[in-house]
Amino acid sequence: MIPIEYWLVFSSLLFVIGAYGVLTRRNAIVVLMCIEIMLNAANINLVMFSSYHSTLHTTVDSTGQVFALFSIAIAAAEVAVGLAIILSVYRRYQTVDVDKINILRW
Amino acid sequence: MLEYAWLIPVFPFVAFMLIALMPKRTLWWEDGAVYAIGGALGAMGLSFLVVWDVVMGNTLTDGSQRFEWLVVGDFSLTFGIWIDQLSAVMLVVVSVVGTLVVFYSGGYMHGEGETRRRYYAEIMLFISVMYGLVIADNYLLMFIFWELVGLCSYLLIGFWYERPSAASAAKRAFIVTRVGDIMFMAGIIILFKYVGSLDFAELFSGAGVAAVPSDMMILATALIFGGAIGKSAQFPLHEWLPDAMEGPTTVSALIHAATMVKAGVYLTARSYPLLVQAPESLLFVATIGGITALIAATAALAQNDIKRVLAYSTISQLGYMTLGLGAGGYLVIHADSAAGYSAATFHLMNHAFFKALLFLCAGSVIHAVGTNDMRQMGGLGKVMKITSLTMLIGSLAIAGMPPLSGFWSKDEVLAAVWHAGEFDPMFTLLWLMGIATAFLTAFYMFRMWFMTFAGEPRSDYHAHESPKLMTVPLMILAGLAVVSGFALFIGDGFKAFMEGSIDGLLAGAGHESVLDVAVEIFTDPLTYLTLALAIMGIVLAWKMYYVPGFDRSVFAKGFNGKLQKALENRWYISKFYDDFAVKVVYAASLVADAFDRYVIDGIVNGFAYLGGNMGQVLRRLQNGNVQRYTGLIVVGICLLLILVLYVLPWGGW
Numbered sequence: 001m002i003p004i005e006y007w008l009v010f011s012s013l014l015f016v017i018g019a020y021g022v023l024t025r026r027n028a029i030v031v032l033m034c035i036e037i038m039l040n041a042a043n044i045n046l047v048m049f050s051s052y053h054s055t056l057h058t059t060v061d062s063t064g065q066v067f068a069l070f071s072i073a074i075a076a077a078e079v080a081v082g083l084a085i086i087l088s089v090y091r092r093y094q095t096v097d098v099d100k101i102n103i104l105r106w
Numbered sequence: 107m108l109e110y111a112w113l114i115p116v117f118p119f120v121a122f123m124l125i126a127l128m129p130k131r132t133l134w135w136e137d138g139a140v141y142a143i144g145g146a147l148g149a150m151g152l153s154f155l156v157v158w159d160v161v162m163g164n165t166l167t168d169g170s171q172r173f174e175w176l177v178v179g180d181f182s183l184t185f186g187i188w189i190d191q192l193s194a195v196m197l198v199v200v201s202v203v204g205t206l207v208v209f210y211s212g213g214y215m216h217g218e219g220e221t222r223r224r225y226y227a228e229i230m231l232f233i234s235v236m237y238g239l240v241i242a243d244n245y246l247l248m249f250i251f252w253e254l255v256g257l258c259s260y261l262l263i264g265f266w267y268e269r270p271s272a273a274s275a276a277k278r279a280f281i282v283t284r285v286g287d288i289m290f291m292a293g294i295i296i297l298f299k300y301v302g303s304l305d306f307a308e309l310f311s312g313a314g315v316a317a318v319p320s321d322m323m324i325l326a327t328a329l330i331f332g333g334a335i336g337k338s339a340q341f342p343l344h345e346w347l348p349d350a351m352e353g354p355t356t357v358s359a360l361i362h363a364a365t366m367v368k369a370g371v372y373l374t375a376r377s378y379p380l381l382v383q384a385p386e387s388l389l390f391v392a393t394i395g396g397i398t399a400l401i402a403a404t405a406a407l408a409q410n411d412i413k414r415v416l417a418y419s420t421i422s423q424l425g426y427m428t429l430g431l432g433a434g435g436y437l438v439i440h441a442d443s444a445a446g447y448s449a450a451t452f453h454l455m456n457h458a459f460f461k462a463l464l465f466l467c468a469g470s471v472i473h474a475v476g477t478n479d480m481r482q483m484g485g486l487g488k489v490m491k492i493t494s495l496t497m498l499i500g501s502l503a504i505a506g507m508p509p510l511s512g513f514w515s516k517d518e519v520l521a522a523v524w525h526a527g528e529f530d531p532m533f534t535l536l537w538l539m540g541i542a543t544a545f546l547t548a549f550y551m552f553r554m555w556f557m558t559f560a561g562e563p564r565s566d567y568h569a570h571e572s573p574k575l576m577t578v579p580l581m582i583l584a585g586l587a588v589v590s591g592f593a594l595f596i597g598d599g600f601k602a603f604m605e606g607s608i609d610g611l612l613a614g615a616g617h618e619s620v621l622d623v624a625v626e627i628f629t630d631p632l633t634y635l636t637l638a639l640a641i642m643g644i645v646l647a648w649k650m651y652y653v654p655g656f657d658r659s660v661f662a663k664g665f666n667g668k669l670q671k672a673l674e675n676r677w678y679i680s681k682f683y684d685d686f687a688v689k690v691v692y693a694a695s696l697v698a699d700a701f702d703r704y705v706i707d708g709i710v711n712g713f714a715y716l717g718g719n720m721g722q723v724l725r726r727l728q729n730g731n732v733q734r735y736t737g738l739i740v741v742g743i744c745l746l747l748i749l750v751l752y753v754l755p756w757g758g759w
């Protein structure tokens with residue numbers, strides 16, 4: 001059994017990498033991908049805590065696992081919506097650079 | 107019977123509601139006069155039953171059924187009724203004059219058309235709250251009714267509100283009396299502070315009186331009398347009453363001669379148990395009364411408006427009453443005698459009858475001639491026999507001719523003031539002012555009578571006697587003006603009757619018998635002095651205004667005509683208010699306006715401006731860059747985490 005700290009460090013790294021990407025990348029598609037990475041960091045946490053809980057109490061509690069599956073399904077839907085938005089933005093502006101898409105301001 | 111006295115104001119109030127709220131076609135004759143007459147008669151009937159009970163020796167001054175009006179914490183404010191001899195006198199006045207005026211209005215207001223509905227509604231409201239004022243057993247309840255009669259006075263003075271003079275006179279009456287009302291309120295607040303209750307029963311008890319320190323008692327009683335100064339048109343707040351003559355004459359007769367202006371005198375008389383604790387206040391009351399009597403009598407000399415003469419005469423007679431009350435207090439303190447108190451209340455009742463009579467006569471004249479100006483009348487005695495005769499009776503009564511009512515009460519008042527002179531020399535001076543006023547009263551009343559009814563017509567009028575509906579009330583009131591003075595000698599006499607209302611203050615000395623009173627009046631040389639002065643006044647008026655060929659300009663030339671001018675301008679008191687007081691108030695309001703505009707508004711607008719400008723700066727943050735927003739969210743979450751995880755535990759929360 002891999003100690004829980006490893007997992008925690010791993011998912012934190014994954015989350016921070018994703019957040020860094022969201023904050024810095026110009027390409028909207030890459031931003032979307034980074035969001036997926038952040039989401040997966042959360043998923044890993046869910047699965048990991050579920051497994052840790054089961055070993056700790058010597059029971060089989062799969063709530064966290066099932067929740068992770070839900071999360072993945074929703075992420076898929078979210079990607080579909082996100083890509084659709086990016087597609088229509090691209091049709092309107094001929095670019096997916098998030099710095100250029102800034103008319104919603106003062 | 108007494109416990110049902112609270113029903114008295116209910117009758118006119120129901121009439122008021124009916125007249126005000128019922129559909130127009132149900133108002134019948136004279137746009138609601140029927141309801142008004144019904145309400146007035148009902149209240150009068152019940153009042154008479156109550157008064158009869160009081161005459162039989164019953165009073166209701168404690169333990170009346172009370173209803174709870176307000177509960178604050180463990181303090182509860184309850185209202186009840188208080189019927190004693192003083193209330194009974196006022197009940198007689200209000201019911202008799204009120205009812206007769208309502209009847210008279212049926213004739214006098216005939217030409218007013220639909221506005222009569224408003225008139226009758228307001229008159230009924232007034233009569234109702236006036237009854238309430240009279241039977242209240244609590245200063246606060248009294249104050250509420252006090253304000254309500256002021257409101258009715260305002261509404262009725264401004265009855266012809268389309269005339270600017272009437273509208274401004276109404277406002278003036280309202281505002282000037284408000285000055286007095288504020289003083290009244292301040293007085294009762296002081297009393298409440300020390301006694302913790304405003305019920306007469308508690309305030310007038312020994313414990314209630316003892317709870318107030320003597321200097322505060324002087325202040326409180328003087329302030330309460332301040333209310334009377336406003337309402338009873340005493341100097342220096344008396345100038346509203348002549349202006350109030352802008353209202354219909356019936357209103358002047360009812361409100362500004364017989365009832366509402368008596369409320370101030372009533373209040374002073376009601377507060378007697380407190381006033382006698384503060385001789386300084388009594389002296390103040392008497393001085394104000396004396397000054398008022400003299401100033402108003404002199405101002406009446408040069409008026410040409412028949413109603414204004416009567417208005418000044420009312421002020422002057424009210425001055426007599428307060429003078430009598432002030433002197434009476436000294437008599438209570440030093441001589442255990444209720445002579446001044448009973449004289450003042452006696453004059454209150456008699457004056458209500460003959461002054462209402464005089465006003466209604468004046469109304470009859472105005473109704474016939476169509477003007478208030480006496481210079482355009484003259485010779486009316488030939489065409490208006492009943493009016494001229496009844497007005498002659500009224501004038502004789504107010505001039506103090508025996509055996510009419512004014513003689514008895516005025517003589518009693520002056521005798522009381524003279525006797526009070528034994529205890530304070532100030533009263534001797536006030537007595538001199540009093541007898542001077544008696545002379546002037548006889549003079550100006552007969553000046554008015556001769557100018558109106560005697561001689562030849564001075565303008566082209568087509569006068570005719572008023573309808574029966576108007577002359578019958580005149581005759582009834584004239585009858586009362588003749589006989590009401592004899593109340594002094596009925597049964598135990600009026601004096602003994604009124605002693606019942608303040609017997610707690612007297613050391614229990616036996617009262618004089620009726621015979622003693624009569625003997626005292628007729629053996630006192632002062633009686634004959636007053637009488638001689640009054641006759642001189644009448645003769646002088648007859649000489650100046652009846653005998654042809656008298657050169658009146660002799661008097662006008664006195665002091666280079668300055669005196670005449672001063673009298674015509676009513677001693678410039680009104681002018682003083684207009685020129686000086688109003689300007690001071692105007693300047694103060696300009697300052698207040700500037701303060702409001704620049705300081706208050708400045709602060710408010712400043713905050714609005716600050717908000718706007720900060721918005722201008724802060725909105726630059728919203729630049730449309732999603733990643734900037736996200737960054738801020740991340741920074742915010744990090745800050746919150748630091749706060750929750752490190753700062754708050756470190757601070758000990």
